Amino acid sequence: MEVAEHEERHEPEYKDRVMFGFWVYLMTDLLMFTVLFAVYAVLHANTAGGPSGRDLFSQPMALAETLILLTSSFTAGLGMVGARLGNKKQVLTWFGITFALGLAFLSIELYEFREFIHEGHTLATSAFLSSFFVLVGTHGLHITSGLLWMAITLAFVVKRGLNVHLVRKLNLLSLFWHFLDIVWIFIFTVVYLMAFIL
Amino acid sequence: MSNAKHNTTPKAEHGATPSYVTGFILSLIFTIIPYYLVANHVIAGMAILVTILGFALLQMAVQIIFFLHLGRQKSPNWQLFFFISTFGIILVVVVASIWIMHHLHHNMTPVTTADVAKRLVENEGIPQIDGKKTGACEGVHTTYKVTLKGNTITPSHIDAHLCDRISFINEDKDAHYIMFGSFEQPRQYGGEDMLTITNRRAKTIVLNELGTHHFHDHMNARTTGDFAVTPN
Numbered sequence: 001m002e003v004a005e006h007e008e009r010h011e012p013e014y015k016d017r018v019m020f021g022f023w024v025y026l027m028t029d030l031l032m033f034t035v036l037f038a039v040y041a042v043l044h045a046n047t048a049g050g051p052s053g054r055d056l057f058s059q060p061m062a063l064a065e066t067l068i069l070l071t072s073s074f075t076a077g078l079g080m081v082g083a084r085l086g087n088k089k090q091v092l093t094w095f096g097i098t099f100a101l102g103l104a105f106l107s108i109e110l111y112e113f114r115e116f117i118h119e120g121h122t123l124a125t126s127a128f129l130s131s132f133f134v135l136v137g138t139h140g141l142h143i144t145s146g147l148l149w150m151a152i153t154l155a156f157v158v159k160r161g162l163n164v165h166l167v168r169k170l171n172l173l174s175l176f177w178h179f180l181d182i183v184w185i186f187i188f189t190v191v192y193l194m195a196f197i198l
Numbered sequence: 199m200s201n202a203k204h205n206t207t208p209k210a211e212h213g214a215t216p217s218y219v220t221g222f223i224l225s226l227i228f229t230i231i232p233y234y235l236v237a238n239h240v241i242a243g244m245a246i247l248v249t250i251l252g253f254a255l256l257q258m259a260v261q262i263i264f265f266l267h268l269g270r271q272k273s274p275n276w277q278l279f280f281f282i283s284t285f286g287i288i289l290v291v292v293v294a295s296i297w298i299m300h301h302l303h304h305n306m307t308p309v310t311t312a313d314v315a316k317r318l319v320e321n322e323g324i325p326q327i328d329g330k331k332t333g334a335c336e337g338v339h340t341t342y343k344v345t346l347k348g349n350t351i352t353p354s355h356i357d358a359h360l361c362d363r364i365s366f367i368n369e370d371k372d373a374h375y376i377m378f379g380s381f382e383q384p385r386q387y388g389g390e391d392m393l394t395i396t397n398r399r400a401k402t403i404v405l406n407e408l409g410t411h412h413f414h415d416h417m418n419a420r421t422t423g424d425f426a427v428t429p430n
Contacts, residue, residue, distance in 0.1 A: 016271075023277045027284040034288045038295035063233050070225050077218035077265055178265040182258050188229070189254035193236045197246050 015168060022172050026179050029142075033183050036138060037190060040131040044195075048126035053195025056116060062192035065108050066184065072101035073181040076174045083170045088162050091170065095154055098177065102147045109140050132191065139187060142180050149173055221264025228257040341365055341402065342425075346374045346395065349421045356425040358405050364425060365402040368395040375416035387411050 044053065075098045082090025113133070116122070123133045153169050160166070232250040235241060241249065262268045262281075271277050341363040342356045347370060356364065368374045376393040379385030388406050395401045405427045415421035 019271075020276055020280075023280060027280055030284060031287060031291075034291050038292050041292065041296050042299040059233070059237055063229070066229050066233075067226070070222070070229060073225075073261070073265055074218055074222035077221070078215065081215050081218065175266060178261055181265070182261045185229075185254055185257045185261070189232065189250050193232060193250050194247070196236050197242070197250075 018168065018172070022175060026175065030179070030183070033135075033138070033186075036131070036135040037186065040135050040191065043127040043131045046127035048128075050126040050129065051121055052128065053132070053191065056121060057192050057195050058112070059192070059196065061108060061112060062188055065105055066188045068101050068105045068108070069181050069184050072098045072105065073178050075101065076177045080170060080174045083162060083167045086162055086167075088157065091157055091162065092154065095150060095157075095170070099147060099150050099154070102143055102150070102177075106140060106143050106147065109136065109143075113137070136187060136191065139180065139183055142176075142183075146173070146176055146180060149176070217264050217267075221260050224260045224264070225257055228253050228260065339363060343367055344423065345369055346376075346415070349415070349418050351415070351421055351423040354423040356423075358425055358427050359430045360405060360408060360427055361430070362405050362427075363402050364405065365400045366393060366395050367400040368397060371397050373397060376413050377416045378411060378413050380412055380422070381414055381419035385411070387413075392416065 075094045079091050079094030079098060082088075082094055113136075116129075121129055123130050150173060153166065153173060157166055157170075232253040235246060235249060240246075268281060269275065269278055339362045340358065342358060342365070344356070344364055344366050345352050346366060346368050358364070366374070366376055374395045376395065377384055378387040378391065384391065388403055390403070393401050393403065405425070408427050408429065410424055410426040412422060412424045414423075
């Protein structure tokens with residue numbers, strides 16, 4: 001308890017620094033996605049005789065992925081409200097739903113990738129598909145690591161209950177999750193929707 | 199658990215449930231509208247492109263305001279500064295990449311080989327023959343004179359170097375038509391099949407193709423001549 005009291009005094013300043021550090025990470029990660037988006041924007045028409053986005057993408061599937069991820073971003077937010085109120089049950093429920101939605105999203109994405117590769121449209125088919133797989137795959141990897149992080153943090157919440165550290169971790173996790181949602185919105189728009197209008 | 203309750207600040211600093219609900223509803227709307235517009239081909243061309251990008255930006259704004267709560271931190275808001283500067287870099291990287299690569303694509307994509315030759319000759323000043331560079335001929339070079347009179351061509355043989363010139367001078371009252379190659383096997387020289395030289399005029403060609411070349415008078419196949427072009 002004494003340790004907790006001690007940390008409590010420095011908490012606001014420390015919390016601000018951690019938040020800012022994590023924010024810097026998010027922004028640099030965003031720059032990496034930016035470069036991948038720029039590459040995709042430049043190469044999307046270079047299909048080398050292979051299929052184009054219009055031939056491959058399923059509009060309803062992309063919409064389903066988007067709605068799932070948007071909802072998961074919302075439930076992560078509700079989980080954070082619970083965390084701030086110190087409501088363990090609310091945290092586990094909402095973040096549990098977020099985790100399930102994230103898993104559903106990832107399953108659809110992997111199913112899509114598997115279909116493409118099964119039909120012989122791989123990373124090596126064309127510049128378009130290389131940039132597609134790298135952009136969407138990088139986002140998928142982020143989702144995967146987010147899910148791992150969420151599973152570990154929730155396991156700690158179950159085991160130790162909510163404490164300052166876990167609330168902070170959940171806060172960063174939810175930031176990360178909202179961030180991935182923003183990146184996906186642009187993937188949905190630039191990759192999936194634009195394939196049908198350009 | 200009461201400890202957590204005590205340490206965290208559920209008041210003004212972070213948004214509560216209503217903010218998330220508003221954000222969620224707005225984000226759903228901003229997803230469904232562009233999807234509907236694209237799936238049903240409601241509008242086309244540049245308009246749809248701008249519209250869906252606009253909705254993506256709105257969507258991003260919703261996420262940032264209602265979910266990330268950017269802008270609610272106390273002043274000075276380093277997070278907001280950092281976000282804005284990142285956004286600037288993003289604009290530069292994306293817009294400049296697309297812009298540069300579009301121009302490169304435009305300039306580097308040949309439609310036909312003839313287009314390439316034309317572009318090189320007109321824009322770059324590089325003379326082309328059958329798609330091969332001949333080297334631009336600049337400066338002063340020797341000009342040889344070939345006189346056409348009746349059925350004679352004098353001199354009938356010329357030894358010249360690359361980039362020298364030959365002036366065909368017509369001393370007759372009628373036009374002469376000088377064809378390259380022999381009567382049986384016409385050829386081109388410098389991309390030309392035939393030189394039309396009207397009465398008492400001259401026409402000058404630049405020797406931009408190596409080798410020995412024959413020419414003849416179109417009206418009289420026996421009136422022939424040749425010139426040999428050797429490198430400088």
